[in-house]
Amino acid sequence: DAGVTQSPTHLIKTRGQQVTLRCSPKSGHDTVSWYQQALGQGPQFIFQYYEEEERQRGNFPDRFSGHQFPNYSSELNVNALWLGDSALYLCASSLSSGYYEQYFGPGTRLTVT
Amino acid sequence: AQTVTQSQPEMSVQEAETVTLSCTYDTSESDYYLFWYKQPPSRQMILVIRQEAYKQQNATENRFSVNFQKAAKSFSLKISDSQLGDAAMYFCAYRTGGSEKLVFGKGTKLTVNP
Numbered sequence: 286d287a288g289v290t291q292s293p294t295h296l297i298k299t300r301g302q303q304v305t306l307r308c309s310p311k312s313g314h315d316t317v318s319w320y321q322q323a324l325g326q327g328p329q330f331i332f333q334y335y336e337e338e339e340r341q342r343g344n345f346p347d348r349f350s351g352h353q354f355p356n357y358s359s360e361l362n363v364n365a366l367w368l369g370d371s372a373l374y375l376c377a378s379s380l381s382s383g384y385y386e387q388y389f390g391p392g393t394r395l396t397v398t
Numbered sequence: 399a400q401t402v403t404q405s406q407p408e409m410s411v412q413e414a415e416t417v418t419l420s421c422t423y424d425t426s427e428s429d430y431y432l433f434w435y436k437q438p439p440s441r442q443m444i445l446v447i448r449q450e451a452y453k454q455q456n457a458t459e460n461r462f463s464v465n466f467q468k469a470a471k472s473f474s475l476k477i478s479d480s481q482l483g484d485a486a487m488y489f490c491a492y493r494t495g496g497s498e499k500l501v502f503g504k505g506t507k508l509t510v511n512p
Contacts, residue, residue: 318498327402327489327502328443341499373441379498386433387500389443 287312289378289390297396298366306361306393310378316340317359318387319351322373334359335381363395371397400425402492404503411480412511418465419475419506421490429495432466434475437505438486446488449473477508485510 290309298304310317316335320328330343334353348364357378363370373394377387401424411417423432434446449457449466457464461481465474477484490503 316498318500320500325504327491327504328500330499330501333498341497343499375443377443377500386445386448387498388445389435391440391442394441 289376289388291374291376291390291393293393294391295394295396297398299398300366300368302366303362303364304366304395306363306374306376306395308359308361308376308378308390310357310359310376311388314378314380314388315357316379316381317353317357318377318379319359319361320375320377321345322375322392324372328375331361366397368397371395400427400492400494400501402490402501402503404488404490404506406506407504408507408509410509410511411477413480413482415480416476416478417480417508419477419488419490419508421473421475421503423471423473423490423492425471425492425494427494431493431495432464432473433491433493433500434462434464434473435489435491435502436484436486437489443489447475480510482510482512484508 318333319331322328332342337353350362353359373392375392376390379387430451432449436444447459461478487505489505491500
């Protein structure tokens with residue numbers, strides 16, 4: 286049973302560019318959440334997708350957008366990259382109904398130069 | 399706003415001994431959940447233990463247990479018989495019953511000395 290997978294593992298971008306990160310949820314999960322973890326900090330919630338729609342959003346600008354596909358996989362897009370966007374981006378999946386724990390992927394390390 | 403505070407940036411313990419990591423949180427909600435996550439150098443966040451706020455009994459998972467003091471809004475993690483593999487960043491996290499958004503503390507780096 287595959288867990289949460291994310292791609293790519295690392296990437297380097299230049300200020301002003303756009304980036305797309307990908308996440309495949311754990312088998313059977315239908316909800317995907319994205320978190321940003323700056324160096325030395327705890328993860329910060331970006332948003333959550335369920336049934337291909339954004340269900341909840343944290344305090345992040347509109348430069349951060351996402352998408353969920355019919356197979357429940359998800360993408361995180363960040364436009365007009367800033368140096369401050371350099372971070373580990375974590376994807377977590379869960380089941381939508383009731384209380385279920387979130388399972389995290391290994392993350393994508395984004396460096397903006 | 400809900401906040402989670404971990405006051406110990408770093409802790410160390412000798413192998414086979416016991417260590418307690420501290421966490422306090424601030425909320426006005428009555429329905430919420432608390433978690434401890436472990437993040438080893440591999441970066442993957444792993445759930446260690448969870449506690450439902452409505453349960454008075456402290457959660458236990460093998461060598462890991464919590465001391466949940468609801469009135470004091472305190473949620474500490476005790477690791478017994480520490481092992482080298484326990485070395486990692488430990489994050490305390492909170493979630494309300496009506497949301498799946500996890501709010502994390504800044505973490506505590508645990509070192510286990512042989």
